Amino acid sequence: MSNNNLNTETPKEVVQSTPKSIISFLKSWKTILIVFLILISILGYWLIKNTNLINSYSNKVYPGAYILNKDLGGLNNDDLHKALVSLIENISDKKVAVEANNQNFEISYKDLDATINYEDLENEILSFGKNEDFFQKINLLKKPKNREYNFEVLFNDEKLTSFVSSISNTIDVSPTNASIDISGGAINISSDSTGLKLDSDDLLENIRYNIKDMNAPNILNVIGKVDVVNASITASALNNVTSRISSFSTSYKAGPSGTNLQIAARNIDNSIVMPGETFSTEKAIGPTTIENGFVSANTYVNGEVVPGVGGGVCQVASTLYNTILRAGIIPTERLNHMMKVSYVPIGLDATLADNLIDLKFVNNFDVPIVVNSYAGNGNLTIEFWANEAVKGGITYEPVSVPLSSLSADTYLYGYNSNGELVVNEYLNRSTYQPLPN
Structure with missing residues (x-):
């Protein structure tokens, strides 16, 4: 009996407990599901809200x-473009103020066409954050970090250069060279004066560098450097010119050639050749044109005597050539005539042709050389004035050694105070064509 009772009670308890656990289990899953759905809803709402924010x-x-x-x-x-345009309008009211040589000059940014690269700047500002991931975008939008954008002010460089040029035109003063006049052995020297020169390149770079700064002050103050420019020929240098160091003369006839010779002689008179400077006879005489007073006279062209404007100036070159050699100077450029001339020995002539043939020499002395030239009464004389010490006590004499009736070798001899030959230098060989019949 007792065993039977035990057997019937145990299943009953099991049967009663099973439904309760199932119900409890179902209730817990229902709760979880509800919570899950709530979370999903919240997440969905958050996603939608933030997606809309990003969009x-x-x-x-x-x-x-x-x-x-x-x-x-x-x-x-x-609106961004309008805001930037407004900023640039404010920047256009700024000014560049230049002080140079105690004078003031001013120009507005507006007059320099101040602007910026709107497209690049707007793209930079608008594109910020757009390529980040979803969560980074949310962070940038809800927890933004301030960022300051910079830009470079652009301007019309041609107008800026013109502004600086106008300053230069006001500031710059050319120095005045001393001059010398030698007449009848008397030497008269005028004084020199210094000039002023704005360092335009430095000023331009200074303004260009500072005007680009968006944070530049409303008035951009810039100092223009002004240099004192000394005269290239000073009275103190010309005071070293004390004596005649060489001279040579030739004779000429009146007529068109004589007229051109006199003009050329006048043009080179009192020419100053500073130490280290190259003298160009062609440049000193100037273009042999009708406009410059020259007339038509006989010239040598392709082995023939033909009329040509400026004929006769070559006698000035030949006379100058002999003066150069007697100063102990060897020309750096010289060419003989096509045919022999009568006014100097064979091999001691020099010809000229505009933009083609020149007679040049370099002043290797440490004092200036003054070319003194005068023509009148059928006589042309050209002198070099400097300082007797430059020749070192040597007397120079060019010598022509004829090789035939149409050629000659030329030498430069130098004699000391005792008459001894101390310089014997070969110069060149000159070859000529026969005179036309």
Whole structure:
């Protein structure tokens, strides 16, 4: 009996406990499901809300964007452009003020066409954050970090250069060279004066560098450097010219050639050749044109005597050549005539042709050389004045050694105070064509 009772009670308890555990289990899963659905809803709401937030800034500036303390956050393309244009209008009111040689000059940014690269700057500002991932975008939008954008002010460089040129035209003063006049052995020297020169390149670079700065002050003050320019020929240098160091003369006849000779002689008179400087006879005489007073006279062209404007100036070159050699100077450029001339020995002539043939020499002395030239009464004389010490006590004499009726070798001899030959230098060989019949 007792065993039977035990057997019937145990299953009953099991039967009663099973439904309760199932119900409890179902209730817990229902709760979890509800919680899950709630979380899903919350997440969905959060995603939708933040997606909408991100989308709302797809064509707007992310928060935290500033230029010159102006907040640009939330502006769309058009409003951003308007804001930048407004900033540039304010910048256009700025000015560049230059002080140079105690004078003041001013120009506005507006007059320099001040602007910026709108397209690049707007793209930079608007594109910020747009390529980040979803969560980074949310962070940038809800927890923005301020960022200051910079830009470079652009300007019209041609107008800036013109502004600096106008300053230079006002400031610059050319120095005045001393001059010398030698007449009848008397030497008269005028004084020199210094000039002023604006360092235009330095001023341009200074303004270009500072005007680009968006944070430049409303008045950009710039100092223009002005240099004192000394005269290239000073009275103190010319005071070393004390004596005649060489001279040579030739005779000429009156007529068109004589007229051209006199003009050429006048043009080179009192020419100053500073130490180390090259003297160009062609340049000193100037173009042999009708406009410069020269007339038509006989010239040598292709082995023939033909009329040509300026004929006769070569006698000035030949006379000068002999004066150069007697100063102990060897020309750096010299060419003999096509045919022999009568006014100097064979091999001691020199010819000229505009833009083609020249007679040149370099002043290797440490004092200036003054070319003194005068023509009149059928006589042309050219002298070099400097300082007797430059020749070192040597008397120079050019010597022509004829090789035939149409050629000659030329030498430069130098004699000391005892008459001894101390310089014997070969110069060149001159070859000529026969005179036309």
